[in-house]
Amino acid sequence: MSARIRAILPFLLLHAAAAPLAAQAAAGVTPPPPAVLEAVRQDVRYLASDALGGRLTGSPGADSAAAYIARRFAESGLQPPPGGWFQRFTVAPDAPAAMHAGVGGAEGTNVIGILPGRDPVLRNEVVIVGAHYDHLGPGGTFALDPDSTGAVHNGADDNASGTVALFQIARRLQSARPARTVVFIAFSAEELGLLGSAHYARNPAYPIAVTRAMVNLDMVGRLRNGRLIVYGSATAAEFPALLESLNRQYGFALHHEGDGYGRSDQSSFYAAGVPVLHMFTDLHEDYHRSTDDWEKLDLAGLARVADFTAAVTAAIASRPTALTFINLPPPAPSAGGGGYGAYLGSIPDMAGGVRGVRLTGVRKDSPAERAGIQAGDVIIRIATTQVADLQGMTDALREHKPGDLVDVVVVRDGAERTCRVTLGRRGG
Numbered sequence: 001m002s003a004r005i006r007a008i009l010p011f012l013l014l015h016a017a018a019a020p021l022a023a024q025a026a027a028g029v030t031p032p033p034p035a036v037l038e039a040v041r042q043d044v045r046y047l048a049s050d051a052l053g054g055r056l057t058g059s060p061g062a063d064s065a066a067a068y069i070a071r072r073f074a075e076s077g078l079q080p081p082p083g084g085w086f087q088r089f090t091v092a093p094d095a096p097a098a099m100h101a102g103v104g105g106a107e108g109t110n111v112i113g114i115l116p117g118r119d120p121v122l123r124n125e126v127v128i129v130g131a132h133y134d135h136l137g138p139g140g141t142f143a144l145d146p147d148s149t150g151a152v153h154n155g156a157d158d159n160a161s162g163t164v165a166l167f168q169i170a171r172r173l174q175s176a177r178p179a180r181t182v183v184f185i186a187f188s189a190e191e192l193g194l195l196g197s198a199h200y201a202r203n204p205a206y207p208i209a210v211t212r213a214m215v216n217l218d219m220v221g222r223l224r225n226g227r228l229i230v231y232g233s234a235t236a237a238e239f240p241a242l243l244e245s246l247n248r249q250y251g252f253a254l255h256h257e258g259d260g261y262g263r264s265d266q267s268s269f270y271a272a273g274v275p276v277l278h279m280f281t282d283l284h285e286d287y288h289r290s291t292d293d294w295e296k297l298d299l300a301g302l303a304r305v306a307d308f309t310a311a312v313t314a315a316i317a318s319r320p321t322a323l324t325f326i327n328l329p330p331p332a333p334s335a336g337g338g339g340y341g342a343y344l345g346s347i348p349d350m351a352g353g354v355r356g357v358r359l360t361g362v363r364k365d366s367p368a369e370r371a372g373i374q375a376g377d378v379i380i381r382i383a384t385t386q387v388a389d390l391q392g393m394t395d396a397l398r399e400h401k402p403g404d405l406v407d408v409v410v411v412r413d414g415a416e417r418t419c420r421v422t423l424g425r426r427g428g
């Protein structure tokens with residue numbers, strides 16, 4: 001970088017940060033205070049720095065990130081749960097994604113911080129706010145730029161942005177504590193198949209039964225034209241009205257929709273019967289590439305999404321009654337979804353670790369549900385084909401067509417049972 005550029009860089013960055021601010025002011029939106037902007041900038045710069053090597057689960061960079069997150073949680077007024085800030089788990093050697101990435105057996109670390117509720121009764125119920133902090137490390141598996149394998153995939157938007165938003169949300173809620181307790185979780189191993197959130201959902205700090213909602217932030221750093229996407233708004237009856245009414249103050253071009261089974265950590269909680277939301281500023285050309293760098297983030301937009309999410313969380317965590325959970329039927333089939341054979345409607349647990357495929361749930365009104373297959377079941381055979389893992393199950397289903405009547409053998413509570421299934425058509 002030439003001396004001249006180095007001399008004017010701070011000015012350029014200031015101007016780069018100022019542009020969205022100007023756009024916000026023009027849109028009548030209050031820009032975040034300079035101190036907030038500076039804190040956000042420092043945090044994303046560190047988490048998305050080359051020094052952290054792209055935060056691949058189990059790597060030294062991921063461990064440094066976890067330590068940093070715990071420190072920032074403490075500085076934002078959160079407390080560690082009884083077991084401490086860190087919830088460690090081992091990535092199962094045969095977890096499909098982990099095998100691809102060569103990190104089977106690695107140690108993942110979820111970071112958990114608690115903001116106790118102010119109401120003596122409702123504080124026994126919780127709302128979770130989460131974001132994954134792991135990313136792709138040197139690229140390769142799951143990266144979209146094979147030519148850059150070996151280069152640090154900094155993951156500034158995916159998902160240093162969501163992780164940093166947690167600190168801002170904690171600071172906001174600290175000053176006006178909600179009635180219910182808020183649990184902040186920075187998940188590990190999301191890129192390996194939602195492993196950290198799946199582990200937490202099986203080993204929660206507070207029972208899932210008293211978990212009233214989960215709000216996920218994954219890629220919230222590239223706000224364009226004020227457009228904010230919120231997935232999961234159909235998972236509770238009250239969500240659409242709640243989002244729209246709060247947005248009057250924040251003025252996003254808000255687009256909310258759908259079920260809770262998106263491609264991020266909220267899925268692990270929706271499968272467990274919890275209403276969920278996923279805040280998202282949409283994909284972009286740097287997604288899963290080594291070019292997803294912090295300089296490209298809209299820091300003011302990130303702070304604005306964090307403030308909006310704090311307001312949504314506060315509204316959910318202080319409402320007198322619980323939300324009305326909606327267990328949705330599967331989404332309409334995506335065009336060209338062929339090649340996968342018949343449809344069963346099971347939701348596999350990507351954690352692996354068993355012979356067969358353990359399920360985190362089954363889709364409503366699906367062939368699996370109609371045949372009595374349940375969350376927790378381990379599928380070990382489909383018709384005459386033994387099922388050792390996810391690939392085996394996909395292959396076994398490919399041998400059948402919609403309408404076929406097949407025996408699916410599952411293990412439940414240690415005993416095998418046979419469920420007679422009429423396989424369906426995707427979306428059927």
Ligand SMILES: [Zn+2]
Pocket residue numbers: 132158159190218219264
């Ligand atoms: Zn992500």
